[in-house]
Amino acid sequence: MPQLDSPLLLSPVYKPKIWGRSDLAPLFSYPERPRLPRSKGSRGRSSRAAAGPVRAGSPKGHEGAPPIGPLIGEVWITDDSSRFLNGPVAGVTLGEASRQYGAELLGRSWNHCRFPVLAKYLFTTDWLSVQVHPDDDYAARREPGSFGKSEMWYIVKAARGARFLLGAKPGVTRERLRAAAEKGASKELLRQFRPKAREAIFVPPGTLHALGPGLALFEAEQNSDVTYRLDDFGRVGLDGKPRPLHLDQGFEVARVEQPAHRNLPRVTVREPFGARRFVVACRHFAVEELLLRKAASFAGSPERVEGLSVLEGDGRVETSAGWLGYRTGDTWLIPPATRQYRLVPREPTRVLKFYVPDIERDFRYVLAKRRVSAAAIKKICFD
Secondary structure (H helix, E strand, C coil): CCCCCCCEEECCEEEEEEEEECCCCCCCCCCCCCCCCCEEECCCCEECCCCCCCCCCCCCCCCCCCCCCCCEEEEECCCCCCEECCHHHCCCEHHHHHHHHCHHHHCCCCCCCCCCEEEEEEECCCCCCEEECCCHHHHHHHCCCCCCCCEEEEEEEECCCCCEEEEECCCCCHHHHHHHHHCCCHHHHEEEECCCCCCEEEECCCCCEEECCCEEEEEEEECCCCCEEEECCCCECCCCCECCCCHHHHHHHCCCCCCCECCCCCEEEEECCEEEEEEEEECCCEEEEEEECCCEEECCECCECEEEEEEECCEEEEECCEEEEECCCCEEEECCCCCCEEEEECCCEEEEEEECCCHHHHHHHHHHHCCCCHHHHHCCEEC
């Protein structure tokens, strides 16, 4: 098989939701279809990526493109059905490539054949349901073949009046909360917050939560879709029927008295290219934010695959073989064998980097060397 040794661009998968919207700004132009990046080969010839041109309506690479009409609530960027748009795996789905290449794509520290981190964007015009996720132990017992779910949110944009719910109010008991959920009235018993752009929130298993309208956000989580819906406020789904609730399982795993991790502190260090923010790390994923004002050189890590999602800006991804253009909304995977590559911004570029970390090495050690206080490090690292 051809070696995976350079950055790979993924096509997003669009998910209709009853609380979604048609305007996916500032990240995506709906219903614009996925594209292949402008590129230049090592011989100086401008071209498209290795897959060749893909036209609108072509069956290859566009299965996840949104049809005109439905409201889009989620854009999944590391879903099994996401397709690569360049390189030796062009046209292949992430799920297929993960099974075919194994550690060559996913890294030698990951022993499963499914991509380790599910990354997505959410766009809301209404309240999502009040929900909760189990931990790995519970999922192993009650949801065979599934993982639990920890997740984090990074607020890209928040409209005036936007809200989210996180954790129960002080003094609220499990019994009182369940009684309210059965009546579609649990919202009043949960803590409500006003989000701000670039705010980050960690949501461990067992945390009651619900996103409100007016949000565009990035979410990184364990690659699991086990969600227990506790309260959907009496509405119906896209099929016109009430969406099912999971009260028994949900209240079995809910940690009603657990304090919610609302706003993670901004731990940022200067870099020659601009700045690097260490957003959050747990054993399932880590997220960093890179602000690039100048060109920066990087390389893959033999232990893991890394993802780069472009929040804003455009420029080039340069390798020894040539270059590929990047733009806002792109997500690139960096396979473990990737040789040195450079991100060359044409304008200031903000990127979210996500991966499965060695928390001690990737966060605590690096930050301690940069003289970040132990108290600040503790607030963004969750073992």
